[in-house]
Amino acid sequence: MGELQYDFSGETVVVTGGASGIGRAVARRFGDAGATVLIADIREHPVDGAESTPTHELIEDNGGRAIFVETDVSDPDDVAAVVEASREFGGVDVMVNNAGIYREASLIETGTAAFDQVFAINVRGVFAGCRAAARQMLARDDPGCIVNTASISSEYAQVGHTMYDASKGAVMMITRVGALELAKHDIRVNAVAPGVIETTFGTDNPEIEQTNTDGFILESADIPEIGEQKVSADIPMDRMGTPDELAGSYLFLASEAASYVTGHLLYADGGYSIL
Ligand code: NAD
Secondary structure, three states: OOOOOOOOOOOEEEEEOOOOHHHHHHHHHHHHOOOEEEEEEOOOOOOOOOOOOOHHHHHHHOOOEEEEEEOOOOOHHHHHHHHHHHHHHOOOOEEEEOOOOOOOEOHHHOOHHHHHHHHHHHHHHHHHHHHHHHHHHHOOOOOOEEEEEOOHHHOOOOOOEHHHHHHHHHHHHHHHHHHHHHHHHOOEEEEEEEOOEOOOOOOOOOOOOOOOOOOOOOOOOOOOOOOHHHHHHOOOOOOOEOHHHHHHHHHHHHOHHHOOOOOOEEEEOOOHHHO
């Protein structure tokens, strides 16, 4: 099967969480398609590879144009600053709000600080990105679009996922409300909802405190345990996806091919959401 080619020449794309995993693959694909890409992340190198080449250098090595802007998406001023930095390249045409973290605990064990941290990054970060990009787009004649990273967790509950599923449900609703409010301004807001993707997500992030539970330990653990086996058994394609397999969904939603698509959650999940 041939690969669909998109042309984003002359466009500027901001990708939060672009140093690693899905964001890295998305940023590279936009770079290959001719866009100027701003990598907005708390780190320059991938989570799992301090020695690995940073995403913006990979894009440049491939003949593209990219810069890294250190950004903590939980701080709305940081997010506004990276959108402001895009003015140097004509302003943001595509805002990809992708940075996110994962933490796991049963509802009754979930610690308040852990809950707040997940919401600060996964929800406030996406809100701040949508707001900053839309404000800038509204101020000029040439609107642009927003693509958020939601999840199968936006609509499908899993044991141990109170913090994460609630945050991704919020991302879905920010996407829908944003789409509704901005539609008449020709700003489309969509989301990709990945299934289980091969990244280091949730396993190796030094910024994440490992104590999720405020020290509350459940004595009688009468709660089913989530396990890898159950998750992979639920994937009709019977395998995890790769970041590269996800990237095309973002380019599609940001492209002219999707010019009448807004408020949509595009599942890229090997069929998980069918069941
Ligand atoms: P990842 O850990 O490989 O990459 C996440 C990136 O976000 C990292 O580069 C990290 O430094 C960055 N980041 C974390 N906190 C940040 C902050 N405060 N400010 C700026 N950047 C920050 O994970 P991934 O799997 O690529 O996840 C990307 C997105 O995809 C997340 O929103 C996640 O919820 C979503 N997602 C992942 C999966 C999966 O199975 N991997 C499934 C569904 C949804």
